[in-house]
Amino acid sequence: MKRVKHKKDRIVLDTSLFVNPEIRNDFGDSPTEAIKGFITLAEKIPELEFFMPSSIFNELMNFVDRRKVPGRMLALIHQKSPSKHEMNCPAIFLYELIEDIRDRVNKGLRIAEKAVRDSGSKDERETIQSMRKNYRVALREGIIDSKEDVDLILLAKELDALLVTVDHGAIKWAEKLGIRWLLPDRFKDYLLSFLEDES
Amino acid sequence: MKRVKHKKDRIVLDTSLFVNPEIRNDFGDSPTEAIKGFITLAEKIPELEFFMPSSIFNELMNFVDRRKVPGRMLALIHQKSPSKHEMNCPAIFLYELIEDIRDRVNKGLRIAEKAVRDSGSKDERETIQSMRKNYRVALREGIIDSKEDVDLILLAKELDALLVTVDHGAIKWAEKLGIRWLLPDRFKDYLLSFLEDES
Numbered sequence: 001m002k003r004v005k006h007k008k009d010r011i012v013l014d015t016s017l018f019v020n021p022e023i024r025n026d027f028g029d030s031p032t033e034a035i036k037g038f039i040t041l042a043e044k045i046p047e048l049e050f051f052m053p054s055s056i057f058n059e060l061m062n063f064v065d066r067r068k069v070p071g072r073m074l075a076l077i078h079q080k081s082p083s084k085h086e087m088n089c090p091a092i093f094l095y096e097l098i099e100d101i102r103d104r105v106n107k108g109l110r111i112a113e114k115a116v117r118d119s120g121s122k123d124e125r126e127t128i129q130s131m132r133k134n135y136r137v138a139l140r141e142g143i144i145d146s147k148e149d150v151d152l153i154l155l156a157k158e159l160d161a162l163l164v165t166v167d168h169g170a171i172k173w174a175e176k177l178g179i180r181w182l183l184p185d186r187f188k189d190y191l192l193s194f195l196e197d198e199s
Numbered sequence: 200m201k202r203v204k205h206k207k208d209r210i211v212l213d214t215s216l217f218v219n220p221e222i223r224n225d226f227g228d229s230p231t232e233a234i235k236g237f238i239t240l241a242e243k244i245p246e247l248e249f250f251m252p253s254s255i256f257n258e259l260m261n262f263v264d265r266r267k268v269p270g271r272m273l274a275l276i277h278q279k280s281p282s283k284h285e286m287n288c289p290a291i292f293l294y295e296l297i298e299d300i301r302d303r304v305n306k307g308l309r310i311a312e313k314a315v316r317d318s319g320s321k322d323e324r325e326t327i328q329s330m331r332k333n334y335r336v337a338l339r340e341g342i343i344d345s346k347e348d349v350d351l352i353l354l355a356k357e358l359d360a361l362l363v364t365v366d367h368g369a370i371k372w373a374e375k376l377g378i379r380w381l382l383p384d385r386f387k388d389y390l391l392s393f394l395e396d397e398s
Contacts, residue, residue, distance in 0.1 A: 082290070084290050084291050084294060085289070085290075085291055087289075087290035088287035088288060088289060088290060089287065089288060089289075089290050089292075089293060090284070090286075090287060090288075091281070091283050091284075091286035091287060091288050091349075091353055092283050092284055093288075093293070094288060094292070094296075094343075094349050094353075095283060095346050095349055097293075097296065098343060098344060098345065098346060098348075098349060099346060101300055101344070102344060102345065105304075105307070105338050105339070105344075108304070108307055108308075108311075108334075108338075109307075109331065109334055109335075111311070112307075112310070112311030112314060112315075112330060112334065113327055113330070113331075115311060115314075115315050116311075116314050116315055116318045116323065116326055116327050116330065117323065117327075119315045119318045119319065120318065120323065124315060124316065124319065127315055128312050128315050128316075131311060131312070131315065132308065132312075135307075135308050135311065136308075139304050139307075140304070144293075144297060145297060145300070145301060145304075146297065146301065147294050147297060147298060149297075150290075150293050150294055150297060154290055154293075
């Protein structure tokens with residue numbers, strides 16, 4: 001059966017697809033190879049348009065040799081920030097964000113107090129290292145905690161795109177905003193399905 | 200000169216007006232007396248309508264003997280939550296909030312690390328107390344950090360009202376959103392100006 005022609009679907013990509021070793025192996029052995037592998041496959045799929053917030057693109061460039069990234073990538077993956085000064089978000093999000101942060105801030109304080117109490121009986125350096133780890137987990141995990149995360153979410157919303165990310169915070173907000181999302185470990189299968197369709 | 204009749208202006212009140220000792224003395228010696236003093240004055244000003252988010256009203260009720268609050272207060276100060284499921288906020292706020300929180304979270308960790316280091320040479324209880332204080336200041340001051348704060352800001356926005364508050368976080372956001380605000384220590388003078396006008 002022939003596929004009905006739709007408007008091009010849009011995809012917003014996070015770095016994890018190329019950087020996270022477990023995932024990028026679908027496309028290549030290193031971030032640079034993964035980018036090349038992705039380009040080769042994606043160029044065969046005219047039904048899809050790919051986007052990446054500029055902030056995320058810059059993050060990705062820290063993992064690769066800029067000079068070895070083919071110019072075709074710049075044509076294939078559009079770098080674009082969300083129109084952050086024009087877009088709105090539901091006010092209820094402010095409540096959720098602030099309540100969430102409040103809980104985390106309190107948790108952070110409990111962790112710090114415990115560390116001070118532990119420091120009498122344990123090595124200072126170890127105590128601080130373990131506290132740092134626990135503190136970061138408590139305050140950051142599962143939350144949108146960087147402007148890069150907000151860029152991903154808002155760009156996907158603005159473009160009505162499919163968001164490909166492994167970030168729990170971004171996925172949680174995608175759910176709230178009705179944004180379609182896909183874990184990167186299924187992304188190669190997703191892309192291949194377009195090629196099967198055409199055969 | 201006779202004042203031109205305008206539509207009633209609206210005022211959103213924070214608890215500080217009645218609770219903060221330095222300010223409430225303009226109206227009465229205790230929170231309950233301050234409420235009564237305010238009512239007596241405000242009832243003479245038909246040009247103004249007063250509002251308080253329900254969450255803020257409940258906060259205020261913790262400071263007074265509920266039974267001694269005159270029923271006229273319920274008629275004079277409308278209790279109303281903002282229409283938080285209908286309202287939007289500019290997406291750029293998400294960025295500002297998240298960047299601000301990120302900085303504070305890092306500061307909190309530095310404070311905790313310092314406390315662990317200090318704990319070798321100082322009393323544990325004192326170290327923890329001083330850490331708590333510094334941590335709270337670093338993570339909360341000047342930021343909107345509770346749903347009550349968001350209620351104040353959104354209600355003032357929704358009603359296009361004058362916000363009377365001493366809270367730095369709320370004032371900062373009022374500035375961003377084009378909300379008029381007034382420090383409570385000038386509020387009695389503000390009210391009295393309406394009476395002078397009529398004489």
